[in-house]
Amino acid sequence: MRLLFFRKDNKRIIKLSAMLSKSSTKYIQSLHHKKYRDAGNTFIAEGSKVVLELLQSGHIACNEIFGMEEWLHQHEPLIRKHFSGPLHSVTDFELEKISLLSTPNQVLAVFSKPAPAIFSPVAKITLALDQVQDPGNLGTIIRIADWFGIEGIVCSLHCADMYNPKVVQGTMGSLGRVKILYCNLPDWLQQFKNIPVYATALNGKNVQNIKGIKEGILIIGNESKGISEEVMQLATQKITIPKTGAAESLNAAVAAGIILSHL
């Protein structure tokens, strides 16, 4: 590992140091687990696109960046607009040791978790996830929400952790743009009695006939168990994606994408 320092005039001074230390390696590897992410209130993000988007989010503080030297040189001007800490230059081999990707992608960074999101479902569409436990699905849903301009997602307490590295990767950087709140979902829903609550179900109204909705909460359920009874009882309208074939169900993220595209 080499530490790259910058003087105020932005001329680079490269200081050669020893290999990535054992303690740094262990620390980053510990962040693959929720327990340690929670303890330190930090998380990791990997890959050029994801790291650069999070750096630019404006509200997620970066603690450390471990990048291939060429990548650090290339993105130095952009990085320095948002981050003043030390940049660690790592080799392929070192990056592989701390990465969770099968093909590590040039950079891994440690970020501080921002304060829990605050938003209201009034006058907009909000997604509510009831036990979406697959990190890949949660990441994809966050990305879909960002595509459709959804401000916030409410996750039940049994959803996957939004800072799970697979979620972070799946969002492709959208994590910095969509507000996400974890809470007791039934309690949260009961606060908003005058807002329509849409639930995906097998016996609901055809999604193709539901249009031009500007306000409402859309609930997506657990893929195998669907929406829990307690949450379903709080829905004011059931929605169905019509099926013409034989598959028993659709992936939760695909269902979210289809419904949002119709609203």
Next chain:
Amino acid sequence: MRLLFFRKDNKRIIKLSAMLSKSSTKYIQSLHHKKYRDAGNTFIAEGSKVVLELLQSGHIACNEIFGMEEWLHQHEPLIRKHFSGPLHSVTDFELEKISLLSTPNQVLAVFSKPAPAIFSPVAKITLALDQVQDPGNLGTIIRIADWFGIEGIVCSLHCADMYNPKVVQGTMGSLGRVKILYCNLPDWLQQFKNIPVYATALNGKNVQNIKGIKEGILIIGNESKGISEEVMQLATQKITIPKTGAAESLNAAVAAGIILSHL
């Protein structure tokens, strides 16, 4: 491992045999790799739902079933309608050794690949995948196609292998119901000059304005590179999923689901 034999009157005779043999374990593990699947023209499927759906497909022959004893007992009548070979009863530990799932799910079976699919895009909607390389995406797309009653999917030669275990799991059993053909995609498209070819693109017609289509080929591209130029030139209509947020792209499977739901 115990071999379960059945007499003609269907009374079970359980013969205790040694543990799952080393050669069986090695053989099944080899099928995690395309080279060996191709060599033996076989593939593996895991989990109760996927295995039972493939057994019932009517055109995919099963070679061997390795199941937990309780599972084999429970599903014996259904299994015996479609499969007359020996059933191998395995322990948790043995299943874990041959499984690719993080939580092995009761059964793993070896199937013979059926003959390549034959179908025509005339008078129906057909999906064409241009270098969809992520096995999870391919599996989800096959499942979406099955939901929307799509008869066939044409895959370019650089798509993920439909018999990759991750694809098989992702289809949740739809693999037995959707016809899938691998071929040189530009050559294949050129055969059907009078059929509309829709391509997902950033500058196309709003998908919400494209409706009631009963015939056409819908091309989905590689997630990072999109549709290749050679294939794009053969499209007769570009389609766009309107974006109101900031995400740069949508997951390929989500895009396929959204477009099919609008057609």
